[in-house]
Amino acid sequence: MEELAVVGKPVTRVDAEEKVTGQTVYGYDLVLPNMLYGKALFSTRPHAIIKRINTERAKNYPGVQAVITGADAPWIHGETIKDTPFLAQGKVRYVGEPVAAVAAVDEDTAQAAVALIEVEYEDLPAYFSPEEASKPGARAIHEDYPEYHKADFIVTSPLPNVCEHFKLRTGDVEQGFRKSDLILEQSFRVPAIQHAAMEPHSAHAMVDDSGKLTVWVPNDAPFRVRTETAEALGLPPEKIRYINPYQGGGFGSKGGLKVERIAIALAYHTKGLPVRVKFNRQETFVSTSTRHGAIVRIKSGVKSDGELVAREITIYWDAGAYSEKSPTVCIRGSLPSPGPYRIPQVKVDGYAVYTNKPVAGAFRGYGIPQAAWACEQHMDDLAKRLRMDPLEFRLKNIFVDGDVAYWGEQLHNVGLKETLLKATEGIGWGKTEKLDPKGFKIGKGFACIAKPTRTPTTSNASVLVDSQGKVTILAGTVEIGQGCSTMLSQVAAEELGIPIENTRMHPLDTDVIPFDSSTTSSRSTFHMGNAVRHAAIHAREQLAEIASGILEAPQEELRFSDGKIFLDNDPQHALTIGEVIRRQLGPDGVVRGNGSYTYELGKDVDPQTGHSDHASAFYMYATQAAEVAVDEETGRVRLLRVVAAHDVGKAINPLNCVAQVEGGLAMGIGAALHEELVVDDHGRVRNSSFLDYHLVTSLDMPEMKTIIVECPTPDGPYGAKGLGEPGLAPTPAAIGNAVANALGIRIYDLPLTPERVYWAIQAATD
Amino acid sequence: MHTKIQIRLNGKMQTLTVPPFRLLLDLLRDEIGLTGTKEGCGTGDCGACTVLLNGKPVNSCLVLSGELEGADIVTIEGLKIGPYLHPVQQAFVQEGGAQCGYCTPGILMMTKALLDENINPTEEEIRFALSGNLCRCTGYAKIIQAVQTAAAELRRSYEEFPSSQRRGGCATNKMPRSH
Numbered sequence: 001m002e003e004l005a006v007v008g009k010p011v012t013r014v015d016a017e018e019k020v021t022g023q024t025v026y027g028y029d030l031v032l033p034n035m036l037y038g039k040a041l042f043s044t045r046p047h048a049i050i051k052r053i054n055t056e057r058a059k060n061y062p063g064v065q066a067v068i069t070g071a072d073a074p075w076i077h078g079e080t081i082k083d084t085p086f087l088a089q090g091k092v093r094y095v096g097e098p099v100a101a102v103a104a105v106d107e108d109t110a111q112a113a114v115a116l117i118e119v120e121y122e123d124l125p126a127y128f129s130p131e132e133a134s135k136p137g138a139r140a141i142h143e144d145y146p147e148y149h150k151a152d153f154i155v156t157s158p159l160p161n162v163c164e165h166f167k168l169r170t171g172d173v174e175q176g177f178r179k180s181d182l183i184l185e186q187s188f189r190v191p192a193i194q195h196a197a198m199e200p201h202s203a204h205a206m207v208d209d210s211g212k213l214t215v216w217v218p219n220d221a222p223f224r225v226r227t228e229t230a231e232a233l234g235l236p237p238e239k240i241r242y243i244n245p246y247q248g249g250g251f252g253s254k255g256g257l258k259v260e261r262i263a264i265a266l267a268y269h270t271k272g273l274p275v276r277v278k279f280n281r282q283e284t285f286v287s288t289s290t291r292h293g294a295i296v297r298i299k300s301g302v303k304s305d306g307e308l309v310a311r312e313i314t315i316y317w318d319a320g321a322y323s324e325k326s327p328t329v330c331i332r333g334s335l336p337s338p339g340p341y342r343i344p345q346v347k348v349d350g351y352a353v354y355t356n357k358p359v360a361g362a363f364r365g366y367g368i369p370q371a372a373w374a375c376e377q378h379m380d381d382l383a384k385r386l387r388m389d390p391l392e393f394r395l396k397n398i399f400v401d402g403d404v405a406y407w408g409e410q411l412h413n414v415g416l417k418e419t420l421l422k423a424t425e426g427i428g429w430g431k432t433e434k435l436d437p438k439g440f441k442i443g444k445g446f447a448c449i450a451k452p453t454r455t456p457t458t459s460n461a462s463v464l465v466d467s468q469g470k471v472t473i474l475a476g477t478v479e480i481g482q483g484c485s486t487m488l489s490q491v492a493a494e495e496l497g498i499p500i501e502n503t504r505m506h507p508l509d510t511d512v513i514p515f516d517s518s519t520t521s522s523r524s525t526f527h528m529g530n531a532v533r534h535a536a537i538h539a540r541e542q543l544a545e546i547a548s549g550i551l552e553a554p555q556e557e558l559r560f561s562d563g564k565i566f567l568d569n570d571p572q573h574a575l576t577i578g579e580v581i582r583r584q585l586g587p588d589g590v591v592r593g594n595g596s597y598t599y600e601l602g603k604d605v606d607p608q609t610g611h612s613d614h615a616s617a618f619y620m621y622a623t624q625a626a627e628v629a630v631d632e633e634t635g636r637v638r639l640l641r642v643v644a645a646h647d648v649g650k651a652i653n654p655l656n657c658v659a660q661v662e663g664g665l666a667m668g669i670g671a672a673l674h675e676e677l678v679v680d681d682h683g684r685v686r687n688s689s690f691l692d693y694h695l696v697t698s699l700d701m702p703e704m705k706t707i708i709v710e711c712p713t714p715d716g717p718y719g720a721k722g723l724g725e726p727g728l729a730p731t732p733a734a735i736g737n738a739v740a741n742a743l744g745i746r747i748y749d750l751p752l753t754p755e756r757v758y759w760a761i762q763a764a765t766d
Numbered sequence: 767m768h769t770k771i772q773i774r775l776n777g778k779m780q781t782l783t784v785p786p787f788r789l790l791l792d793l794l795r796d797e798i799g800l801t802g803t804k805e806g807c808g809t810g811d812c813g814a815c816t817v818l819l820n821g822k823p824v825n826s827c828l829v830l831s832g833e834l835e836g837a838d839i840v841t842i843e844g845l846k847i848g849p850y851l852h853p854v855q856q857a858f859v860q861e862g863g864a865q866c867g868y869c870t871p872g873i874l875m876m877t878k879a880l881l882d883e884n885i886n887p888t889e890e891e892i893r894f895a896l897s898g899n900l901c902r903c904t905g906y907a908k909i910i911q912a913v914q915t916a917a918a919e920l921r922r923s924y925e926e927f928p929s930s931q932r933r934g935g936c937a938t939n940k941m942p943r944s945h
Contacts, residue, residue: 012859019867020855020874022802022842029801198806198814198868198902248804248868249902281807481866481903659862659908666905690811690900698896698906 005561007494007718010655014486014500015479027218027245028202028278035204036065038266038277039110041100041117042287043092046128046356046683047141048121050090050099057116058102063109066269067117069100073265077232077257079224080151081163081323083142084359086232086261092121093141093321094356095683096286103266103275126683130316130353131295133161141321141354154327155607157351163319164327166334166350168610170406173301176310176345180301184382188374189749190732191676192293192318195363196695199248200284201259205267206274213240214274215264218247220255220478221518222510228257229264244508247480251667252362254480255520256324258288285688289361290677292329292352293318296337296374301345306388306396310345311338315371317352317360324361326352332452333367335407335610339375340416340450340621341397346406348610356683362520364664368451368729369671373750376447376733381746390737391424394448399621408611415647415711416621420448422707426643427625439632442640443742446625447733451726452616454521456602460514461531463492463539463593467585469563469578471496471503473535476516477528478508482724483656484524488532490652491717495536496543497560498577514594522722525652526618529717530597539593546584547575599715618713618721621647624665624730628738635758637673637739639700645707646726650719654708657723661706664727670696672732674751771835776844786832790824791815793831794841802842802871806900813899816872816879817841823879825898842871845878853919854878854912863912865903873899877913885921889914 018024055067073086088099100117104110127133127141138160142148145163146156157165177183203217213235219225222242230237247254257264263277279287294317301310315334319326334350383393399405401414424430427444436442462474473492477484489503506513516528544555547565551558551573558565566574581589599617606612627641644661651657674694678686687693712719732750739757740746745764747756769786772779775798784793791808794800794817806814808827815826818840845852851859854877864870873896880887880895887895892913893906901909 013862013864015867016859016862016864017851017855019864019870020842020851020858021846022800022871024867025801026804026868028805029795031799196902198812198866198900199804200806247866249866251902281809281812481868483865655862659865659904662905662907663865663903664905667902689809690807691809695900695902696905697898697900698893698910701893701906704905704907 004494004718006490006500007652008650011486011490011500011653013483013656014489024246026199026248027216028199028248030204030216030245032204032274032276035274035276036103036105036270037107037110038101038103038263038275039114040098040262040277041114043088043095043097043099045092045121045123046095047124047126048092049124050088050092051120051122053100054118055100058113061109061113061116063105064102064113065105066103066266067100067113068265068269072269075232077228077261078323079228079256079325080154080327082149084322086265094358096358096685097321098262098287101262101266103270126356127161128355128357128679128681128683130318130351130355133355134159134316134351134353136160141356153604153607159351161354162351163323163354164330164352166331166348166610167608168335168346168348168407171345173310173312173345173347177301180309181304182385183299183301184378184385185299186378186381187748188296188377190294190370190373191750192290192360193671193675194285194290194677194693195251195253196693197249197251197253200279200281201254201288202276202278203260203263204274204276205263206272207267208272211239213264213267214243215260216243216245217260218245218254219260220250220480220520222508223476223515224518225255225257225260226510242510244478247478250480251364252520253288255362281690282688285693286358286685289324289359290320291363292326292360292367292370294370296371298374298378300378300382302382302386304386306386306393308341308343308397311343312347313337315350317350318357319352319354320357320359321354322359324359326360329362329367331605333371335605335615336368336450336452337371337375338406339379340399340448342399342403343406357679358685364667365725365729366521368449369732372447372449372730372733373736376730377736377740377746380445380737380740389430391429394420398448399450407605407615409613409615411619413711413713414621415709416448416450418709418711419621419623419645419647422709423623423625423643423645426645426705426707427627427641429625437629440629441632441742442627442629443738444625444627445734445737445741446623447730447737448623449726449729451620451729453523453618453722455615455617456599457517457523457527458596458598459516459527459531460596461528461535462514463532463535465496465539465543465577465581465591467578467581467587467589469498469502469576471498472506473503473532474506474513475528475532476508476513477524478519480519482660483653484519484528486656487525487652488528491529491532492536495533496540496577498563502563522620522724526716526721527597529652529720531595533717534595534597535593537593538595539591542591542593543577543580547580550575550580550583618649618716620722620726622726622730624734626734626738628735628742630739630742630757632761635754635761637752637757639669639702639735641703643705643707644727645709646723647709647711648723649713649716649721650710651708652718652720657708658706660723661727662704665704665731666696666701668728668731669700671728671750672735672752674753676751769832771831773834774838776840784831786830788831790826790829790831790834794826800841800843804868804871806869813876814869814872816875816899818875818879821882823876842874845874853923854881854916857912857916857919861908861912861915863904863909869899869901873901873909877916881917881920885917885924887917
């Protein structure tokens with residue numbers, strides 16, 4: 001391959017300057033002419049029938065333009081199961097569910113009017129645990145679940161409140177256990193956590209005279225939410241337009257219809273005026289979405305030499321009150337839950353279960369962190385019982401090139417082993433550098449993961465080259481902070497041989513930008529990277545055709561570099577790209593290149609066996625290692641060092657790759673040590689503020705070392721694949737293993753708060 | 767119920783008529799239209815709305831307009847030095863200190879406040895100064911690196927132009943008409 005000019009270089013982010021000057025306009029900043037201000041009334045009951053709603057006083061409050069309830073917005077949505085009303089329909093299913101909404105001339109008026117709405121409830125029994133909710137005989141939270149419209153791949157269950165049952169069946173686990181020398185069965189728990197993107201949620205919506213609905217919202221999948229909206233409202237997609245202002249972080253929370261649906265519902269009652277609905281921080285914590293709490297039961301059989309024979313896993317995913325993305329989290333989180341290891345006999349049952357809690361949805365990592373917390377600690381405990389080194393035990397079983405995974409797919413370009421060796425080397429695995437300081441126990445641990453991506457999906461892109469040689473990229477990837485604008489600009493600049501300063505991203509608008517599946521699942525570098533690359537090549541071919549006529553040279557001998565087109569042996573007769581366009585198309589000429597990419601081989605997993613010979617366009621592999629000092633007196637875990645080794649295929653921007661991993665680590669560390677969305681026995685979230693819900697701060701971060709492993713994926717652009725999610729996936733398990741290594745005590749539940757660790761130490765010494 | 771206040775905002779005198787209970791954050795964003803100052807929580811927990819009030823960093827969501835008579839306020843929009851990025855801004859660009867960028871204005875204002883006081887902070891001092899500014903994207907490493915880079919650049923420029931230090935080293939005092 002020719003040497004790359006821009007790709008592979010630590011290019012400065014293209015959006016950095018506008019961000020450091022405060023010019024970037026986020027969804028929360030957006031102001032529209034004549035807009036009204038919307039506020040919602042939220043349920044105060046976890047599960048109740050709405051007996052009566054009185055909106056009269058609110059309607060008569062000066063400055064109020066509209067007061068609506070479920071009766072005024074009789075729509076139901078859902079990505080894979082249509083179970084979610086825009087506003088509660090006759091009953092509520094969690095504390096925080098939108099029940100009614102007001103549009104008024106200003107925010108204060110809207111808030112005051114909301115307080116005047118009276119709702120009378122009749123309480124129903126509520127469930128706050130997926131185990132309880134799915135016990136035979138439990139009352140249905142969704143009485144109409146059997147009649148709901150569902151995607152083809154949804155597998156229902158005879159158990160109550162299960163909205164998806166994922167099954168993986170490979171070999172015969174019972175026979176595997178009989179053949180094993182050692183069997184270990186354990187149970188782990190992970191609580192719900194919240195995305196806590198720094199920008200709270202907001203949406204603006206307007207319905208014009210022609211009936212066209214426009215929504216301004218920083219949504220991570222504008223085309224998917226357009227489809228979901230169209231299906232809910234019964235409109236053709238072309239009657240709906242989504243415009244994406246900048247997004248101040250999302251991590252999975254800013255997808256689907258959340259605050260959007262309240263703005264949309266109000267917009268149908270404001271006579272053509274746009275309406276803005278902002279969620280404050282508390283509303284963002286409670287009424288958008290959370291990461292799934294999970295209970296993971298894991299049982300393994302191994303030979304005395306460390307060969308894994310059989311593994312059985314049951315996971316209860318706490319879906320909360322509505323299905324949101326639970327079915328696909330359940331499928332894609334449960335599928336690789338036995339870990340990145342060769343295991344001949346595998347049985348997995350994943351149950352996504354409705355409860356009367358805030359809705360769980362997509363969260364960076366999509367089920368992998370929960371499963372890894374169980375699987376990777378279980379691996380260490382197996383190794384301990386086998387009297388094997390955990391590294392040796394993993395090396396014996398870990399996925400390598402050519403392995404057929406337990407879901408039936410042959411794996412290629414597997415950089416996992418390299419990440420394992422480099423991360424453990426980085427942390428000094430097996431070496432004791434320092435003695436335990438007085439009162440502290442030092443320990444090291446590590447954990448591995450493999451993560452699939454949403455497959456199959458499609459990205460389209462266009463590249464416009466103008467007569468000044470400037471390039472505009474039309475791509476539906478959302479800049480959520482991950483750096484996609486920089487990555488895509490690098491790809492276009494590379495293929496067209498132009499300086500990256502000459503590129504710019506077109507704002508995202510579904511009426512203008514070609515279709516893209518979503519900015520989720522770490523799919524953009526691979527899919528949109530390919531689409532933009534194809535589009536740029538298409539533009540380059542057109543430019544080469546024109547230039548070959550001017551330069552009287554065959555197209556294949558033309559070189560593109562530094563914004564110019566020239567013959568290798570005649571660089572002094574170079575033409576600028578702008579000149580080429582001006583000569584052929586005039587001063588206002590534009591060359592447009594189009595590109596499209598779909599991973600054709602992708603196949604849905606078989607709903608009965610969980611098998612697929614191409615479940616994912618690529619797999620992301622990572623190993624992270626941690627060193628901790630545990631205060632024996634207080635139980636506080638101090639994180640000393642983390643080393644993260646990630647197989648990215650090819651680092652298109654090494655600087656941003658490291659940035660992604662570091663940010664992932666911070667989230668993983670928070671989840672490991674203190675994050676938990678606490679729901680009390682009345683279904684109320686008790687810590688819906690940054691005062692009570694602790695994010696990691698600058699004082700909490702340990703020394704971090706990121707190691708980028710490049711095991712190229714031939715289908716990816718320049719060999720690249722995804723990276724966004726894995727940064728946080730193995731972190732809690734690596735820290736958990738380090739704590740167990742330090743104390744000789746296994747702690748099964750997250751987070752590893754001082755209190756939990758303290759009591760574990762006490763229990764062990766009693 | 768409105769009150770008349772006179773403030774110096776990013777170097778420019780302004781007279782405003784506002785309800786005294788209006789938060790400085792809302793005053794800046796909704797009344798004046800400077801949306802560079804961000805709202806992350808509205809309760810003083812995240813630091814996204816940090817601005818300089820009489821040279822000191824404050825959470826603008828905790829300041830009432832009624833307190834502002836005669837105040838000197840600097841926001842992210844006032845940080846540039848004419849057409850040039852302030853060294854703090856330049857360092858955050860260079861080091862990749864911003865990802866989604868939503869916490870960035872608050873962190874830059876806090877950084878400016880820190881470096882106005884202490885041009886040679888230790889890493890611990892930087893971490894402590896920024897501990898009230900939450901960031902969910904970066905893991906803080908590149909932010910801390912950016913603060914160190916900015917500090918080094920400011921030290922270098924003070925050595926070269928010693929007189930600039932007496933004026934706070936920055937821009938906002940020197941450029942009264944940046945808006």
